Amino acid sequence: MLRTIETRGFALSSLPVIAVDLGGTRIRAAVVLPDGSRLARVERPTPSADGPSAVLAACRDVARRARKAAPADVAATIAGIGLSSPGPVDPERGVVLEPPNLGPHFRDIPLAADLAAAEDLPAFLDRDTNVAALGEHAFGAARGENDFIYLTVSTGVGGSIFTGGQLLHGPDGFAGELGHVPVGLDGPPCGCGGVAHVEAYAAGASLARMAAELVATGGSAFLVARARTLGKDEELSAKDVAEGALADDPACMRLMNDARRAVAAGCVGYVNAFNPHRIVVGGSIAEAEGDRMLGPIRIAIATEVFSVIGRLVQVVPAALGGDVSLAGCQPLVMRRLANHDQRSPTTIKRPDNPVAVPGGTHP
Numbered sequence: 001m002l003r004t005i006e007t008r009g010f011a012l013s014s015l016p017v018i019a020v021d022l023g024g025t026r027i028r029a030a031v032v033l034p035d036g037s038r039l040a041r042v043e044r045p046t047p048s049a050d051g052p053s054a055v056l057a058a059c060r061d062v063a064r065r066a067r068k069a070a071p072a073d074v075a076a077t078i079a080g081i082g083l084s085s086p087g088p089v090d091p092e093r094g095v096v097l098e099p100p101n102l103g104p105h106f107r108d109i110p111l112a113a114d115l116a117a118a119e120d121l122p123a124f125l126d127r128d129t130n131v132a133a134l135g136e137h138a139f140g141a142a143r144g145e146n147d148f149i150y151l152t153v154s155t156g157v158g159g160s161i162f163t164g165g166q167l168l169h170g171p172d173g174f175a176g177e178l179g180h181v182p183v184g185l186d187g188p189p190c191g192c193g194g195v196a197h198v199e200a201y202a203a204g205a206s207l208a209r210m211a212a213e214l215v216a217t218g219g220s221a222f223l224v225a226r227a228r229t230l231g232k233d234e235e236l237s238a239k240d241v242a243e244g245a246l247a248d249d250p251a252c253m254r255l256m257n258d259a260r261r262a263v264a265a266g267c268v269g270y271v272n273a274f275n276p277h278r279i280v281v282g283g284s285i286a287e288a289e290g291d292r293m294l295g296p297i298r299i300a301i302a303t304e305v306f307s308v309i310g311r312l313v314q315v316v317p318a319a320l321g322g323d324v325s326l327a328g329c330q331p332l333v334m335r336r337l338a339n340h341d342q343r344s345p346t347t348i349k350r351p352d353n354p355v356a357v358p359g360g361t362h363p
């Protein structure tokens with residue numbers, strides 16, 4: 001396969017891919033060029049309520065539309081399909097195992113094989129946070145850094161460990177669930193069933209739940225007043241808690257301080273465990289908080305990590321924003337094709353020639 005691509009006069013890393021990002025609320029696709037730029041972007045809601053086959057059909061639809069909308073010279077050199085999905089996934093077999101937010105029947109779905117067959121291209125899948133880390137490494141805040149932690153603080157808290165130039169998958173592909181590391185012996189329950197996990201303090205869903213509890217108990221004057229302004233089907237969100245903290249509401253300040261402190265404590269553990277040189281922090285909550293979240297991480301690393309390890313660590317904001325999992329599909333495909341990740345390329349049936357021929361058999 002490598003030979004096929006080389007004889008066409010392209011370096012392997014310089015080919016475009018089709019990227020599909022399967023999320024809990026929307027599915028996005030684009031054709032991603034070797035510099036990370038996105039063309040032919042398409043998006044549609046995730047039809048989780050209609051079952052797994054509807055979700056698969058929607059993924060095939062956005063991939064097909066993105067490929068069709070790309071300029072002919074780009075479409076002719078597409079090397080494969082990169083797929084980003086909520087975890088847990090089996091990256092080797094390209095199977096989405098049991099994501100919590102894609103409906104109760106979405107179990108063991110062979111997403112990569114389905115897309116590979118539909119588009120007659122090799123397809124590769126990884127967890128959204130791993131794909132995001134590949135994106136930040138190739139094009140963003142981890143460029144040139146082969147040992148880093150990627151952390152996203154958003155609706156959930158997720159992460160990825162990139163060590164020695166490789167994603168750390170673990171034997172089953174599950175490594176890097178950095179949001180589910182405990183940062184206390186007692187504390188709020190986590191959605192996963194654990195106790196005092198980073199996610200239980202800092203995720204948007206956790207902050208929203210704790211905000212609702214504060215309204216029910218009258219524990220926050222700010223949130224009680226804010227709740228009165230909500231429409232019938234609206235609920236308080238992490239944004240309301242963050243705004244309450246900025247308005248000096250004591251209960252909101254405590255929740256946000258706990259969230260920042262939990263993320264910082266998690267980072268102390270990640271640094272001592274993995275010796276990264278950089279921590280890249282993304283996600284909507286981290287983005288909104290900026291240095292209010294990054295500052296406590298930097299202080300904790302300076303004061304609570306073994307100093308010889310902590311001195312080497314930079315803490316930086318993610319650079320690629322919401323499209324990071326689309327951008328990361330380009331290096332995902334290139335690495336798997338070149339076997340840089342030391343994963344077997346795929347167990348799915350692949351065409352002998354992964355490069356689409358314009359006007360050929362692919363409609």
Ligand SMILES: [Zn+2]
Pocket residue numbers: 179180181190191192193194197199200
């Ligand atoms: Zn958890």
